[in-house]
Structures are given as structure tokens and as C-alpha cells.
Amino acid sequence: MSQAADVEEATARDESSYDGLRLRGVTKSFGAFTAVDELDLDVPRGSFFALLGPSGCGKTTTLRMVAGLEVPTRGSITLAGKDITFAKPYKRPVNTVFQSYALFPHLDIHENVAFGLKRRKVGNVDTQVKEMLDLVELSTQARKKPTQLSGGQQQRVALARALINQPEVLLLDEPLGALDLKLRRAMQIELKRIQTEVGLTFIHVTHDQEEAMTMADTVAVMNHGVIEQMGPPAALYENPRTTFVANFLGQSNLLDGTIKSRASDLVVVDMHGVDVSIPADRAHAEGDRGWVGIRPEKVLIGELGEELDAPGNSIPGGVVSDVSFVGVSTQYLVRMPWGQELQVFQQNTGHRRLFRVGEQVELSWRPEYAFLLDHAQDAHAGADQDAL
Ligand code: ATP
Numbered sequence: 001m002s003q004a005a006d007v008e009e010a011t012a013r014d015e016s017s018y019d020g021l022r023l024r025g026v027t028k029s030f031g032a033f034t035a036v037d038e039l040d041l042d043v044p045r046g047s048f049f050a051l052l053g054p055s056g057c058g059k060t061t062t063l064r065m066v067a068g069l070e071v072p073t074r075g076s077i078t079l080a081g082k083d084i085t086f087a088k089p090y091k092r093p094v095n096t097v098f099q100s101y102a103l104f105p106h107l108d109i110h111e112n113v114a115f116g117l118k119r120r121k122v123g124n125v126d127t128q129v130k131e132m133l134d135l136v137e138l139s140t141q142a143r144k145k146p147t148q149l150s151g152g153q154q155q156r157v158a159l160a161r162a163l164i165n166q167p168e169v170l171l172l173d174e175p176l177g178a179l180d181l182k183l184r185r186a187m188q189i190e191l192k193r194i195q196t197e198v199g200l201t202f203i204h205v206t207h208d209q210e211e212a213m214t215m216a217d218t219v220a221v222m223n224h225g226v227i228e229q230m231g232p233p234a235a236l237y238e239n240p241r242t243t244f245v246a247n248f249l250g251q252s253n254l255l256d257g258t259i260k261s262r263a264s265d266l267v268v269v270d271m272h273g274v275d276v277s278i279p280a281d282r283a284h285a286e287g288d289r290g291w292v293g294i295r296p297e298k299v300l301i302g303e304l305g306e307e308l309d310a311p312g313n314s315i316p317g318g319v320v321s322d323v324s325f326v327g328v329s330t331q332y333l334v335r336m337p338w339g340q341e342l343q344v345f346q347q348n349t350g351h352r353r354l355f356r357v358g359e360q361v362e363l364s365w366r367p368e369y370a371f372l373l374d375h376a377q378d379a380h381a382g383a384d385q386d387a388l
Pocket of ligand 1: 055
């Protein structure tokens, strides 16, 4: 057998032994418009996976292809090694929970959850419904009608109704979008608990970065039909690889820099006349220019000459231009000598004094917190897209 044939056979073996959900080269075009572009994705079995991105980036289209509600223009979708690209929706072990709960108003909660099993003439329905209602903590509401429940409770009924079918993959399409903020936060914790308890694969689509980060083991940040970066929430937040991810996931200060030297462990950048060093594994810029990125909460603000916890990385010449006290922190805007305003979030520990507008300050940060991004990318990408 030739070497190429060996590789092909090994790949095929690998494809069929993967027990999660796998998308390869999945593309969806609507006429001349490409909504999803050559998407490669592995969602491990039993994981809580979030597809995060702004409106129109292709999240729902991706989900609909997994559900079988949309046929890919190209590419393949396999689940536990089985090709489901063209399988009918009801032939897939996949269920979807939508933002609109779509409960049957004339049936009570028990009957709503039982509906799918009864239609399939499955036995032992009442025991299973009871187990599901216990799981979503609605046992006491079983005989109420949907309109007698709160939004959060109705969403839990929708979840129970999907989970009772024991799908291999549960798709959640902005399931908490209709809930108010407080209820949404409570439901995020609840959903995570339920996912851990049942151990099924959850794929959650959202444009709310906090929601994705709170719940998912892995977040895939999507933009214009492609995945920009994928990984555990903390890794994406701490070490973003693109300006879009840096701005869409939280906030970032991005400063113009010229690369002075590259060593195996450190990249030194001249940032408006100040040398800053960045660990090589956080440097994602080719060429001789880059955007130096630093999160607002990593920037320390101090008096001129004050010794802060960021040896050798002080940037003098800042003047406070705005102060917002928000309780847990104070958020400053500091105008730098080169005209740019940087954001600084200072935690309200009670140990630091407040600075006033017009005061001269010195900013600093530990080099290990900075990152370096490709200068060819738009420094504002993702910044003006509302997370909520
Ligand atoms: P949202 O958060 O607003 O739902 P999304 O990321 O889920 O956004 P999609 O619904 O996947 O985005 O849509 C991606 C793009 O594809 C959008 O520009 C949308 O207008 C387009 N699109 C989706 N469905 C169709 C369709 N049936 N025909 C034509 N264009 C479509």
C-alpha cells in the first residue's frame, strides 16, 4: 500500500473512531452569500460547547445544519463516527431548545414533557417525566399550565422536554435570550448544573460573551462565518490571537507598537517611545509592527514615580480624562502623551485612593499580561458589537 493510501486509511479510521460531533469543511451559501465558510469543528462528547459571535456571524446556520434543518452546501457532519450530513432531522439523535419555548399552552407541564415519549409509544412515561421534572426542579409545578409559570420555569420545561428524548447532542439556540438579566444569570448556573448531571453534549449558541464564558468548557468565537479562535474561556480571554477576539470577549487596550527584537522567549516592542516586553507565546504578530494588547483590569494606575507591582514597565505622562465609579471598581480613562485614551479598571479594595480628572498618573502592567496582535488587523474589530 502506498504512503498516501496509508494516510488516507488512518484518517478514515480516525474519523470513524471519534465519538464526538465533527464538522469538516462545512460551508453554507445562500445565493452568492456565504454564511458559514469551511468550518472545521470538533465537539468532544459530553462537553459544554459555546458558539459565540455577533449577530449574523453564522452561529444559527451552523446549529441548523447540525440539527438537519439546513443542508450544507459543502462539507460533512459526523456524530460518533456516523455521517449525518444529509440525515433527516428526526433521524438524528439531536434535540434543540429555542429561545421561544414553544410549549403546548393547553397541556400541563407533565403532559408537555411527556408529549414526545407518548407519541413514540414509549412505556414508563410517568416515571421518566418525574425524573426530568426533578432534574429541572419543577416537580411541584407538574399540573400547572405553561402560562402559570415564569419565563425561567418555562425554559426549564422546554429543556426537560428535550432531554427526555435522551439525545446525544442538545442544541441550545439563545435559550436564555428572552429572560431578564437576573433570571438569565440564575439559569446559566442551572443549565451548567444540569449538563454536568446528565453528561450529554450541549452546544450553546449565544452572542452574550459572559453567558458563553460562564457555562462552556470550550468557546468558539465566530466572526463572518469562520471561527477566529477556540479554547477554554480563560485561555481565550487571557491570550486572544486576533483583535476581534480581544475586543469582543471583554475589552482591550490596543496600542500601536514597533517590534525591536524577537528572542525565543520574549518580544520587545517600542510603544510610542517606551520599550515593553511580551512573552513569545503571547505574540501573534508577523512583521515589524503589532498591536500591544492589555486588558483594562491588568493596568495599574499610580502617582508619578510610585512603585507599583509591575517592575520596569511604567508608562509615564498619562492624564486622567474620565472617572466612573461603578461600585466594585473605578473605571478610568487616561489620555496618554500620544493622544490615545486607555481604559483602566481599578478594583475597589479600599486600599487605593481615587484619582481625579486632570491628575497626572503613571500606568504600568506586568509584561506577562500583555499580548501582541497582527497590525494588519483592524484595532476596532469587534469593539462596537454589543455583547448583549
Ligand atoms: P443571530 O445571532 O442574529 O441569530 P447568527 O450568527 O445566528 O445571528 P445566522 O442566523 O446564522 O447568524 O445568519 C448568518 C447570515 O446568513 C446572516 O447574514 C443571515 O442574514 C444569512 N442567512 C441566514 N439564513 C438565510 C436564508 N435562509 N437566506 C438567506 N440568507 C440567510
